[in-house]
Amino acid sequence: MRELIDIAINKGIKQFYIRVRDSGLQLADSDASKEKYLNELEGIENNDLINQIKQKGYWKIIIRPTSYEENRIGTLVKCQKLLQENKLSLRGWDFPHIAELENGNQYVQAIENFGQYKELLRLYKSGQFIYYKSMSEEHMEEQFSRRVNGKGLEIISTLYLYTEIFEFASRLAQHKSLGEEINVSIECHDIKGRKLFFYDVARPLFRDYISNIEETSQYVINVGIDELISNSNTLAIEALNQLFEKFNWDTTGVQGVFKDEQQKFLNGRYLPLYWSISLHKF
Numbered sequence: 001m002r003e004l005i006d007i008a009i010n011k012g013i014k015q016f017y018i019r020v021r022d023s024g025l026q027l028a029d030s031d032a033s034k035e036k037y038l039n040e041l042e043g044i045e046n047n048d049l050i051n052q053i054k055q056k057g058y059w060k061i062i063i064r065p066t067s068y069e070e071n072r073i074g075t076l077v078k079c080q081k082l083l084q085e086n087k088l089s090l091r092g093w094d095f096p097h098i099a100e101l102e103n104g105n106q107y108v109q110a111i112e113n114f115g116q117y118k119e120l121l122r123l124y125k126s127g128q129f130i131y132y133k134s135m136s137e138e139h140m141e142e143q144f145s146r147r148v149n150g151k152g153l154e155i156i157s158t159l160y161l162y163t164e165i166f167e168f169a170s171r172l173a174q175h176k177s178l179g180e181e182i183n184v185s186i187e188c189h190d191i192k193g194r195k196l197f198f199y200d201v202a203r204p205l206f207r208d209y210i211s212n213i214e215e216t217s218q219y220v221i222n223v224g225i226d227e228l229i230s231n232s233n234t235l236a237i238e239a240l241n242q243l244f245e246k247f248n249w250d251t252t253g254v255q256g257v258f259k260d261e262q263q264k265f266l267n268g269r270y271l272p273l274y275w276s277i278s279l280h281k282f
Contacts, residue, residue: 082123082172136154162186
């Protein structure tokens with residue numbers, strides 16, 4: 001009964017939204033902005049590389065101002081400069097990775113299709129940044145693949161990615177032209193049947209943590225630029241915790257480990273993910 005009620009409510013909300021929009025009445029700014037951002041992305045997935053990326057596990061990351069302005073950044077030259085000046089080089093592969101930028105209609109784009117690295121990113125003049133990335137664990141060595149029956153998500157690597165996402169968003173937020181509030185959306189696709197693991201064999205988990213229900217995990221947050229700039233590390237770990245919940249893992253007892261590994265990463269003490277060190281079980 002509860003499910004039927006929820007379906008009816010959702011259907012009613014959708015019909016009301018369509019009627020308001022079609023009547024010409026002014027929508028709330030947040031709703032109008034969301035629709036304009038979606039329209040801006042129309043057709044982006046009609047792309048051969050993105051179709052390749054979506055064949056297996058992948059990430060879809062969106063960072064944008066909550067309020068839409070079509071020409072917020074001004075020029076495509078400024079879009080290119082914004083990306084180049086704020087990309088992170090914390091490990092062997094930059095975030096976002098930019099081999100070559102090309103100009104499109106209201107956006108700049110970079111693609112990478114080299115071996116295991118399959119990525120596409122765009123930054124629009126509106127300030128909307130979108131990034132598709134193939135999941136690196138889809139191409140890991142056989143010794144690791146066997147441990148997860150061919151379908152895994154490495155814990156520290158994922159911590160690094162979330163840290164990069166929020167640090168990059170923080171850098172973008174420092175450009176006041178992007179507004180006072182930023183929306184961050186992180187989608188992790190093809191997680192059903194995927195198992196959490198550490199590359200480091202000295203870090204065994206007590207049991208298997210597997211996402212048995214959901215195919216996709218999505219985390220969305222609207223955050224003021226002051227909080228994002230001053231608190232990006234904490235925001236990254238909070239988002240990570242919600243992802244790992246889908247794998248039935250209560251991470252309460254390992255928050256200290258996450259923070260310690262995150263600080264090492266940010267301070268340039270990054271080590272390859274296949275290192276072997278003595279650590280406690282979780």
